Amino acid sequence: MVYTQIILSQNIGKFKTNLHELLHFGFGRGGGEAGRDMKQIFDTHAHYDNRAFREDRHALLEQLPERGVGLVLCPGCDVKSSQESVKLADRYDYIYAAVGIHPHDAAGVPSGYLAALEALTFHPKVRALGEMGLDYHYDHSPRDVQRRVFREQMRLAEKLHMPVIVHDREAHADCLEIVKEFSAVKGVYHCYSGSAEEAKVLVKLGYHLSFTGAVTFKNARRALEAIAVVPMERLMIETDAPLHGAGATSGQAL
Numbered sequence: 001m002v003y004t005q006i007i008l009s010q011n012i013g014k015f016k017t018n019l020h021e022l023l024h025f026g027f028g029r030g031g032g033e034a035g036r037d038m039k040q041i042f043d044t045h046a047h048y049d050n051r052a053f054r055e056d057r058h059a060l061l062e063q064l065p066e067r068g069v070g071l072v073l074c075p076g077c078d079v080k081s082s083q084e085s086v087k088l089a090d091r092y093d094y095i096y097a098a099v100g101i102h103p104h105d106a107a108g109v110p111s112g113y114l115a116a117l118e119a120l121t122f123h124p125k126v127r128a129l130g131e132m133g134l135d136y137h138y139d140h141s142p143r144d145v146q147r148r149v150f151r152e153q154m155r156l157a158e159k160l161h162m163p164v165i166v167h168d169r170e171a172h173a174d175c176l177e178i179v180k181e182f183s184a185v186k187g188v189y190h191c192y193s194g195s196a197e198e199a200k201v202l203v204k205l206g207y208h209l210s211f212t213g214a215v216t217f218k219n220a221r222r223a224l225e226a227i228a229v230v231p232m233e234r235l236m237i238e239t240d241a242p243l244h245g246a247g248a249t250s251g252q253a254l
């Protein structure tokens with residue numbers, strides 16, 4: 001229990017550095033946020049466009065700063081949700097957006113999606129492309145289509161010099177192979193579920209690794225082993241809302 005608390009508090013502590021780093025050197029295209037309160041948490045991955053929030057979305061979002069969340073990055077899952085993320089970023093100064101196609105949605109992607117995503121990146125609060133990647137757990141899209149759409153978005157990131165948010169579920173080898181093809185592209189593996197060995201490889205490639213509240217669950221040993229090999233300046237935290245709770249609130253804490 002103590003170990004988990006230390007990991008989490010270190011994680012959150014380091015996160016303040018990442019907030020600065022990402023906004024100015026990674027997710028940033030000009031900065032200007034240096035005066036923000038660094039004591040607050042930057043939730044680097046939360047889907048506040050999701051329909052799960054349809055009842056209370058704006059009531060909830062308005063409360064975030066007073067509840068200690070100073071910044072949020074809201075990634076897109078398809079063209080429509082990317083547009084919705086940008087709208088939220090437009091409305092709230094503490095929300096930033098990423099635009100991309102989730103592997104679940106790769107099969108249904110419209111033919112002009114890359115141009116649509118690129119157009120959205122001209123909005124000043126779009127700071128990354130994503131989420132994108134491979135999900136062989138659910139296989140909602142055929143795997144060859146997932147790989148094609150992932151590669152196409154990586155190529156766009158290379159062209160636009162933008163960081164990426166990678167979703168990798170039970171597809172570690174293929175995901176790594178594609179990431180290695182685009183050595184100029186950097187970003188974050190969100191909700192990291194790979195091994196400590198792969199974490200070391202990703203760090204060498206220049207990636208950040210992000211962890212959810214799932215690190216507080218009883219069976220989180222693998223995640224803690226991965227966290228232990230990642231330099232603090234490469235660790236990030238996220239809620240992946242509405243998907244993940246923390247052990248402390250779900251009753252599953254160590």
Ligand SMILES: [Zn+2]
Binds near residue numbers: 131166
């Ligand atoms: Zn994801």
Ligand SMILES: [Zn+2]
Binds near residue numbers: 045047075131240
């Ligand atoms: Zn997500």
